[in-house]
Amino acid sequence: MMADVKPFVLDFDRLTGFCKSGKIQPMQRRVSNMASQFIDQEAARRLMENGDPLLYEFYGLDLPEKDGALQFGTTILYPGKVGKEYFMTKGHFHTILDTAEVYYGLSGHGVMLMETPEGEVECKEVHPGDALYVPGRWAHRSINTGDEPLVMFFVYRADAGHDYGTIEKKGYRKILVEQDGEPVLLDNPKWQEA
Ligand code: PAN
Ligand code: ZN
Numbered sequence: 051m052m053a054d055v056k057p058f059v060l061d062f063d064r065l066t067g068f069c070k071s072g073k074i075q076p077m078q079r080r081v082s083n084m085a086s087q088f089i090d091q092e093a094a095r096r097l098m099e100n101g102d103p104l105l106y107e108f109y110g111l112d113l114p115e116k117d118g119a120l121q122f123g124t125t126i127l128y129p130g131k132v133g134k135e136y137f138m139t140k141g142h143f144h145t146i147l148d149t150a151e152v153y154y155g156l157s158g159h160g161v162m163l164m165e166t167p168e169g170e171v172e173c174k175e176v177h178p179g180d181a182l183y184v185p186g187r188w189a190h191r192s193i194n195t196g197d198e199p200l201v202m203f204f205v206y207r208a209d210a211g212h213d214y215g216t217i218e219k220k221g222y223r224k225i226l227v228e229q230d231g232e233p234v235l236l237d238n239p240k241w242q243e244a
Contacts, residue, residue, distance in 0.1 A: 055113065062109075065157045067124035067201035069109060074123075076107035081132065084140050086218070089225055089240060090133025097132060104128060105137045106192075119208035125153075127160065127192050127200040134227040136160075141191025141222060143167070145211025148186035151204055155180040158200035161233070163226060164188040171224050173235055176202060189217060193226050195233045 061070045068076070080102045085094045097103055109123030130137045141163070144151075153162065155176040164172045166187050176182050176192075182202075184190045194200040221241045226233050 088132040093133035122205040138193040143213040149210035151206035156201040160194040160200040
């Protein structure tokens with residue numbers, strides 16, 4: 051199977067993150083795709099009734115999920131808030147837990163909120179030109195704290211897989227909310243031990 055994959059080039063715009071030729075199409079996630087993750091359920095409901103805004107788009111490739119292969123693309127996370135909580139990605143552990151990922155900031159700025167199954171938490175800012183290493187075992191969620199799209203390139207082992215269920219059930223231990231115009235990390239009141 052791998053032998054069938056020939057070298058190829060994809061033309062991601064280095065500011066917008068979109069594939070310029072349209073050779074591949076991004077996946078899209080709206081408020082309704084992760085409404086239960088937000089703290090302010092009333093705000094989430096209002097947004098869903100008012101056009102159900104797009105939170106983010108990201109590219110994935112149709113490549114064999116083999117340990118020798120890589121998966122790569124861009125994430126375009128729009129600015130905005132649900133209540134006081136910034137727009138964010140769903141976030142996940144990798145199914146093969148101990149597989150790392152690299153993100154590279156292209157435009158906009160925000161943070162990557164990460165946590166291990168044991169409860170260690172890290173929050174790292176990403177600006178254009180920053181390369182962020184997410185080690186294996188760390189769940190990762192991108193959060194846009196700015197007022198323009200946060201665009202990042204990512205690459206990870208193609209067979210890593212995505213475990214969304216753990217985060218959907220338990221939530222993240224921390225949330226990032228705006229207080230007096232600044233992002234503040236708080237305990238997630240909805241977090242629960244599985
Ligand atoms: C990224 C993410 C992408 C979308 O490609 O999948 O940013 O975030 P969610 O997958 O959490 O919705 C990645 O981390 N892949 O492993
Ligand atoms: Zn990942």
